[in-house]
Amino acid sequence: SNLRRLIVVPGQAIYLGGSYFYYYNPRNWILEPYQSRWASLSIRTFISHIYRALREALEDHHSLLIYSGGQTRKTSNQTISEAESYLRLSHQLGLLTGLGLNPGRITTVEFTTNGLTNVLCFFFKKKYTDNYWKQVTAVGQTVKSSRFTELHLRALRYPKVSFDYITTAPEESDRIFYKPRSKRTDDEEKSFREAVEGERKVYLDFERDLYSC
Numbered sequence: 001s002n003l004r005r006l007i008v009v010p011g012q013a014i015y016l017g018g019s020y021f022y023y024y025n026p027r028n029w030i031l032e033p034y035q036s037r038w039a040s041l042s043i044r045t046f047i048s049h050i051y052r053a054l055r056e057a058l059e060d061h062h063s064l065l066i067y068s069g070g071q072t073r074k075t076s077n078q079t080i081s082e083a084e085s086y087l088r089l090s091h092q093l094g095l096l097t098g099l100g101l102n103p104g105r106i107t108t109v110e111f112t113t114n115g116l117t118n119v120l121c122f123f124f125k126k127k128y129t130d131n132y133w134k135q136v137t138a139v140g141q142t143v144k145s146s147r148f149t150e151l152h153l154r155a156l157r158y159p160k161v162s163f164d165y166i167t168t169a170p171e172e173s174d175r176i177f178y179k180p181r182s183k184r185t186d187d188e189e190k191s192f193r194e195a196v197e198g199e200r201k202v203y204l205d206f207e208r209d210l211y212s213c
Contacts, residue, residue, distance in 0.1 A: 003105075004062045004134040009053045010118040011069020011082025012141070013046055015089045023047070023089055030073045034194040037187070045141065048168040050090055053139045056166070057106070058099050064129075065101075068109045068118050083108035115144065115202075116212055119152040135162055142167045143199045147206060155210035 013035060018028040026039035035042040050067075057065040067090075069082025087108055090096050096103065112118045123132070136158075138148060145165045153160055206212060 002062055003064045003129045005060055005064070006121070006133040006136045007053050007056050007060075007063050007065045008118060008121050008136065008138045009049050009065070009067050009086060010112070010115065010138065010140050010144075011067065011072075011086055012049075013042070013085075014073050014080055014082050015046075015085035016080065017085075017088060017092070023092060034191065034198060037191050037194070045168065046086075047089070047093070049139045049141075050086060050093075051095060052166060052168050054090070054095050054099055054101060056137060056139070058101050063105065065106045066109055066121055067106075068112045068121050070110050070113050072113055081108070081110040083110050083112075114212065115147055116152050116155060116206065116210075119148065119156055119158065123156070133162070135164075137164050137166060139166045139168070143195050147199065147203050151203065151206045151210060155206075 013032070014030040015023065016028045016030065018025060022028050024040065024043055026036065026043065029039070029043060031039060031042060053065055057063045067083040067086040069086070071079070071081045087106070090106075096106070109121050112121065118138070140148075145167065148165055149160060149163070153163060
């Protein structure tokens with residue numbers, strides 16, 4: 001195989017589907033409470049991750065794109081995975097045909113439930129290439145980048161030099177992380193604190209136990 005680079009988009013919500021332009025309607029998504037506070041911005045951020053990953057894959061003909069994420073929400077009746085919903089959304093947005101990316105270079109992994117299992121994708125899809133990936137790229141939110149680069153890579157002894165984490169910030173919902181406190185509105189500050197505190201708890205959990213056993 002001539003595939004040498006893996007591009008991973010860790011799922012962060014579940015898209016339920018809908019008619020044209022309904023993908024921006026929060027009713028067609030299963031969101032976490034902190035995501036619902038800025039639902040439209042959250043949704044645009046998820047879409048920007050998908051678009052950026054597709055652009056990366058389009059520019060690198062030796063890459064494979066994976067949407068990663070399991071059936072993580074009870075309210076989805078465990079029938080729709082994050083990964084499958086992202087792939088469906090890519091089709092509905094017209095990105096796959098519009099960008100002309102070979103469908104054989106896009107796939108899903110649906111066993112993942114957290115950042116660590118997302119990193120396991122680096123090894124799980126070795127079947128697509130004769131060797132391990134020369135380079136791995138994850139596309140996600142700014143607030144989660146430290147956990148990936150400092151903890152999950154260490155847990156699996158994956159070299160940092162072969163990994164990069166791309167964010168689409170400061171556009172969309174990530175913009176609040178780039179504002180000084182004095183520039184944030186009260187709602188933005190509340191969302192900022194919720195996101196940071198939530199990620200801090202997850203980070204500390206993995207710091208205490210890298211394998212979340």
